[in-house]
Amino acid sequence: MKRPLYSIRMQASRNGHHLSGAEHLSTKAELEPLAASLIKRALEHMRGRAETIQLSIDKVDEAQIGYGVLPDLHTYLVDDYHQGRRAAAAILQKAGVTSAAIEGAMVAMASGAAPDGHNMRGAMLIDAVSGYRLEPDQARGVRVSRMDLTEQARHELTLGLRSLGLDNAHVREALVLAGKVVTAPGVLAELCWSDDPDYTAGYVASAQLGYIRFPHLKPKGEERGGRAFFLAAGEQNLSELIDYLQCKPLLFDHIGQFHRSRQWVEPS
Ligand code: WAQ
Ligand code: MG
Secondary structure (H helix, E strand, O other), X not given: OOXXXXXXXXXXXXXXXXXXXXXXXXXXHHHHHHHHHHHXXXXXXXXXXXXXXXXXXXXXXXXXXXXEEOOOEEEEEOOOHXXXXXXXHHXXXXXXXXXXXXXXXXXXXXXXXXXXXXXXXXXXXXXXXXXXXXXXXXXXXXXXXXXXXXXXXXXXXXXXXHHOOOOOHHHHHHHHHHHHHOOXXXXXXXXXXXXXXXXXXXXXXXXXXXXXXXXXXXXXXXXXXXXXXXXXXXXXXXXXXXXHHHHOOEEEEEOOOEOOOEEOOOOO
């Protein structure tokens, strides 16, 4: 990608609550059209029109840019969100997260993880053993930014996802975000489901297992969603982790493998 690169972040709110956000790395030539598309996205959000839109643009220090490979993508078909959450929990346990921590994260996400019962702007940081929440601000959470795809990787990702019928912005953006999260120091796994009422899918991701999506992790029409990053106990240098998630520029120049959907089979 042509240099310099700029980090561009959008955050939109309505009635004082988080509505929508996005983060990219952009060339100078793409910056203006990208800014326009992010403003449009905030004004045309399905949960309402943004009342406040913040746009931040920062030049990236080239020496800091890291490169990465996207996680492999898997889909487990589930009958409904109850089965989806059981499947997600089983996979999180495989990644080393205790059932108490999983249960706590799911209850928080299902009931609105911010203190006022609304969605957080960013992610919860959860101790994978005790289930304690560790993010400094429980309304804001930690917002991952400064990650994107190279043009070539974007092209390959689009083709790969298209072959599975999955080429939409939710999947593309979530794969890139999860790709950064699973490389963060001390992160064991991530759990996510969307806050968009029509989008019921979600995923679990870890460095070893990849990006494992489930078509249903919440009921249709539900506006509450969120993200939880589970942290290995005893490895919690929180300020280093938060700095990495928010500030380290990471460009994915390689995609992972794309696997066909399989039916989830409940462990007996
Ligand atoms: N950093 C941290 N947390 C974030 C970020 C970020 N950059 N962006 C969103 N969140 C949190 C925030 O609490 C949102 O309310 C919540 O995640 C959901 O965000 O494979 O669409 O953008 O089919 O609604 C996953 C499944 C879709 C995709 C995720 O998330 C697939 C999605 P949304
Ligand atoms: Mg959303």
